[in-house]
Amino acid sequence: MDADTLRLAASGRRPWGLLAGAAAVAALVLLPLAFTLWQALTYGGQEAADLLLRPIVARLAGNTLLIVVASTLSCALAGTASAWFVERTRLPGHKLWALLCVVPLAIPPFITSFAWVSISADLQGFWGAWLVLTTAYTPLVYLPVSAMLRNMDPALEETARALGLGPWACFGRVALPQLKPALLGGMLLVALSSLSEFGAFMLLHFHTFTTEIYAEYRASFDSAGASLLASVLMLLGVVCLLAELRVRGDARYQRLDRGARRAAQRIELSWKRWPVLAGLLLQTAATLLVPIATILYWTLQPGADAVTPAEVSPQLLLSATLSSLELGLSGAALTTLLALPLGYLLARHPGRLAHLLERVVYLAQGVPGIVIALALVNLAIQWLRPLYQSALMLVLAYAVMFLPLALVSVRSALLQAESQLEELARSLGLNWWQALWRVVLPLAGPGLGAAASLVFISIVTELTATLLLSPIGTETLATQVWADTAALAFAAAAPYAAILIALSLCSTWLLMSLLGRGAVLGGGAHHE
Known part of the structure; x- marks a missing residue:
């Protein structure tokens, strides 16, 4: 407890103005969420069952879960691998690669979808959606994992290496457990972002709960039916939050001593640097080169x-x-x-x-943005x-x-x-x-x-x-x-x-x- 809190407790004063302001802000956030649940409850039991038990809802649920799981796993793999190679190996131009792994955050998924769809209509559906989300959301895993690698005590890995573990065994048995909070946090962000994605799925003709909620509202202005589907989407978001909390557990990962902070010794890749560079180059091409080059091409293309x-x-x-x-x-x-x-x-x-x-x-x-927007409408x-x-x-x-x-x-x-x-x-x-x-x-x-x-x-x-x-x-x-x-x-x-x-x-x-x-x-x- 800091000095301000101790003094506040001793004097018996409470920051009522601050509490009122903070409570008003929290109420503003709760308002559209509570309204969505209230709208969903106005649906009769039989009507709700008829709406939710339609075959299309099962297909939407399958598509939503499939893309969330697939994109989360692929982003976790690509983001963790990129972070480890950039932060732990003697990779040529590692500072440039660190920047190139973050810049895709500036390009929204629907812009990437525009680029791929304009190249070929065959890139629609699940595979196109999976490609776009992986290229767009990999930085959400890369950023926390790379930060954790920079702040991690290098003595842990050095001791493991001294005891005979190779680079890959050292990563799997020593580094990866320490990366668990950052990795799970990044995966949670990817899962929630994939769950709430709308523009990319619409352009790629991949139907999920978000696209159906939008279509339901636009087609019939049925706010109660759309709110019922939105409540299911909110429930999936809460499940993601609880799953991340459950998997993360109560383990502690902070250092027990402050010590002198120093950089970890980088591993020499030798001939392996070429396939690593090729992989990073391919990732950069998919995340940056294709969208930017496609936009430049169409900008210079005559309308006819x-x-x-x-x-x-x-x-x-x-x-x-x-x-x-x-x-x-x-x-x-x-x-x-x-x-x-x-x-x-x-x-x-x-x-x-x-x-x-x-x-x-x-x-x-x-909570997906479409749920909040629909509630405010x-x-x-x-x-x-x-x-x-x-x-x-x-x-x-x-x-x-x-x-x-x-x-x-x-x-x-x-x-x-x-x-x-x-x-x-x-x-x-x-x-x-x-x-x-x-x-x-x-x-x-x-x-x-x-x-x-x-x-x-x-x-x-x-x-x-x-x-x-x-x-x-x-x-x-x-x-x-x-x-x-x-x-x-x-x-x-x-x-x-x-x-x-x-x-x-x-x-x-x-x-x-x-x-x-x-x-x-x-x-x-x-x-x-």
């Missing part, structure tokens, strides 16, 4: 030579770009602002209630009619969906802003708000900027909620790519996809820069 000729309107291109920027910036600002009360509460006044509110917010991470139609088809409703949906991403960075940033400096400012006569504005927020600035950048990337590449909630006449880069690709107008979609990737890459560069700056500024602070 395209599959479906279509003119690119400069006005629409500019309008979609400005809409994406406006929604991304406003959504990132609101989401970061909403994360501040709970983040400050967790950083300065941790306790059971604070952690309970944190877990409530994290529920949104396990129904809420707006029934009780919040002035918000229906408004930009404010869409920005609120973004805030609910991406609040967990912002909260992680905001909490870490506030932990880095040392509480002693805030106490010193208060002792010099500043009130709580002045100390927060003039001391805490400037210190936490890089981390807050990183949180906003991460949310901005997620918003400009988001598709499902934007399709369901965007005001009539509002088009974004993501919705234009989806609409033109669905009509096989690949040449028309290419400029929108190019600008979208450029925005994502710039935001990713800004994110990495802010994270690096935050690490420097917070080097002496406590980290969690």
